[in-house]
Amino acid sequence: GQQLNQSPQSMFIQEGEDVSMNCTSSSIFNTWLWYKQDPGEGPVLLIALYKAGELTSNGRLTAQFGITRKDSFLNISASIPSDVGIYFCAGRGSGNTGKLIFGQGTTLQVKP
Amino acid sequence: GAVVSQHPSWVICKSGTSVKIECRSLDFQATTMFWYRQFPKQSLMLMATSNEGSKATYEQGVEKDKFLINHASLTLSTLTVTSAHPEDSSFYICSCDGQYFGPGTRLTVT
Numbered sequence: 604g605q606q607l608n609q610s611p612q613s614m615f616i617q618e619g620e621d622v623s624m625n626c627t628s629s630s631i632f633n634t635w636l637w638y639k640q641d642p643g644e645g646p647v648l649l650i651a652l653y654k655a656g657e658l659t660s661n662g663r664l665t666a667q668f669g670i671t672r673k674d675s676f677l678n679i680s681a682s683i684p685s686d687v688g689i690y691f692c693a694g695r696g697s698g699n700t701g702k703l704i705f706g707q708g709t710t711l712q713v714k715p
Numbered sequence: 716g717a718v719v720s721q722h723p724s725w726v727i728c729k730s731g732t733s734v735k736i737e738c739r740s741l742d743f744q745a746t747t748m749f750w751y752r753q754f755p756k757q758s759l760m761l762m763a764t765s766n767e768g769s770k771a772t773y774e775q776g777v778e779k780d781k782f783l784i785n786h787a788s789l790t791l792s793t794l795t796v797t798s799a800h801p802e803d804s805s806f807y808i809c810s811c812d813g814q815y816f817g818p819g820t821r822l823t824v825t
Contacts, residue, residue, distance in 0.1 A: 644818055
């Protein structure tokens with residue numbers, strides 16, 4: 604089925620460094636969402652984007668809805684050990700009434 | 716956002732048996748709920764959309780007779796895995812509003 608291309612697949616960084624990950628799609632989306640998932644738990648919503656060009660922050664996290672509506676990025680500034688986890692982008696197209704398409708995930712490891 | 720609970724959080728069953736997983740919306744009346752499945756080291760894949768008072772809508776490749784969905788009220792949807800096989804072992808996650816997710820249910824079929 605339809606899938607988002609998320610990159611990078613994994614990252615291993617030093618505490619304090621900034622992180623950037625992105626998602627692209629061949630289709631237009633009306634909503635972009637970014638989630639963090641810890642082992643054995645459900646995904647937790649970090650940031651929701653609803654308008655092309657929108658730039659939204661949540662603490663050290665910043666995400667943008669691409670102008671073309673086919674991409675989005677998530678930045679994490681000054682990473683800390685608790686940022687470790689898997690980050691997923693998800694998109695929703697028009698008329699999909701709640702159905703989300705997920706990216707493959709980015710596994711983030713932070714070295715103290 | 717919507718607060719979602721799932722029960723059980725984990726379950727182990729034998730091949731051939733059926734298992735029921737509950738998804739509850741604690742603070743939101745959900746006419747539509749969503750069931751996802753996640754295999755180890757993979758992403759979430761939508762299985763079906765649960766519609767209150769009517770039949771669920773299944774994604775391509777998901778057997779509706781194997782994964783029975785019942786959405787009898789605005790706060791409860793259930794997913795029953797019938798005649799479970801080891802390949803059904805997975806992490807099942809629901810969403811009550813298409814944006815917020817439950818904590819997931821780990822199913823292991825032996």
